[in-house]
Amino acid sequence: VFGGLPAGCPLAQAGAELDAILVRPPAGQPQTNAGIVPAVEPINAHYNAPITHPAWFAFTIVGILVVVIAGANVANLVLMGSAVRAREVAMRSALGATRLRIVRQLLVEAAALAMAAGLVGLALSAVGLQLFIRAVPAVAIPYGGLSINVRVLLVLAAVAMGTVLLFGLVPALGAVPRDVNGALKTGSLSVTHDRRMRRWTTGFLTVEFGLTVLLVSAVGLSVESFRRAQTADARIDRDRLLTLRLAASAERYKPPPVRRDLYARLGERIAAVPGVTAVSFTNTLGLAGPPSQIEREADGFHA
Numbered sequence: 001v002f003g004g005l006p007a008g009c010p011l012a013q014a015g016a017e018l019d020a021i022l023v024r025p026p027a028g029q030p031q032t033n034a035g036i037v038p039a040v041e042p043i044n045a046h047y048n049a050p051i052t053h054p055a056w057f058a059f060t061i062v063g064i065l066v067v068v069i070a071g072a073n074v075a076n077l078v079l080m081g082s083a084v085r086a087r088e089v090a091m092r093s094a095l096g097a098t099r100l101r102i103v104r105q106l107l108v109e110a111a112a113l114a115m116a117a118g119l120v121g122l123a124l125s126a127v128g129l130q131l132f133i134r135a136v137p138a139v140a141i142p143y144g145g146l147s148i149n150v151r152v153l154l155v156l157a158a159v160a161m162g163t164v165l166l167f168g169l170v171p172a173l174g175a176v177p178r179d180v181n182g183a184l185k186t187g188s189l190s191v192t193h194d195r196r197m198r199r200w201t202t203g204f205l206t207v208e209f210g211l212t213v214l215l216v217s218a219v220g221l222s223v224e225s226f227r228r229a230q231t232a233d234a235r236i237d238r239d240r241l242l243t244l245r246l247a248a249s250a251e252r253y254k255p256p257p258v259r260r261d262l263y264a265r266l267g268e269r270i271a272a273v274p275g276v277t278a279v280s281f282t283n284t285l286g287l288a289g290p291p292s293q294i295e296r297e298a299d300g301f302h303a
Helices: 011-023 043-048 054-084 086-094 099-135 150-167 169-174 180-186 191-231 256-271
Strands: none
Touching (some): 054 169, 150 169
C-alpha cells in the first residue's frame, strides 16, 4: 500500500494508525488480518536501499577520494604560485600586515576559487542529472524524481568550504616568508622555506598518486566484475522450462481459500501431464520483473 504523509507527520504516527486499522478486521471475516504486522518505511528507502547500504557507501567513498585528489592538486598549484607572490607577501609584511591577516587574505582568495569551482560543478551536475534521467529506464528513477534540492546545495557548500580549510591553509601558511628582508631583496622565498614547501608538495603528490592508483584499481575491478556477470551463465536453467500467466477472476476467486484451492487443483492437473517433473506458482518470474520478496507457503506454492 502506497500513501502520502502530510507535512510534519512522522513515520511512527503512520505506523500507529495502521496498527489501529488492522486491529479492527472486516465484519464477518475475523481472520482476514490475522498475522499481518504493518511496517512503514519511505518508498525510496524500500526500492533504492538506505544510505547505509554498501553501494551508497562505496559511492560516497569514491566521491570523497575524488575531492581529496582534486584538493591536493589545487594545493600544489597554490604552493607553486606562492613562490611567485613571495615579493608581494613580503612587501605586505614589511608594511605592517600581520601573519594572521595575510593568511586570512589568502584563505579568502581560496574560498572565492572554491565557490567558483562549486558553481561550475553545480552546472555540470545539473546537466549530468538530466542526461542520467534520459538514459535510464523510468522504473529506475526514485519515487518523486531526481532533482537538485536545498540539501544538495548545502552539501556542495560544505564540501567547498571544507576543501578551503583542508587544502588552502597549508599554502596560505607557507606563503608567508619568515625572512622578510631576504624575500624583498631576492624576490623569492628563502632556501629553508623553499625546502619546507617542497616537502609539502611531495606529500601532496604522494597522496594524489596513491589515491589515483586506488581509484583506477577499483574501477578496473568493477568493470571486470560487470563483464563476468554479463558473460556468466544464468542461474535459472531455462532448458525444458515452460511458463504461463494466469489471471484468476477477481470476483469468483476473491477469497484467499478459493484462490489457493484453484492453484492446488491446477497444480495437480498440470503435474499429471506426461513429462512434467515439477509445478510451482509465483507472483514474479525470476529476472522478469521488479524485485519481489518471494516466500514459500506451507502447501508448497510461492506467494
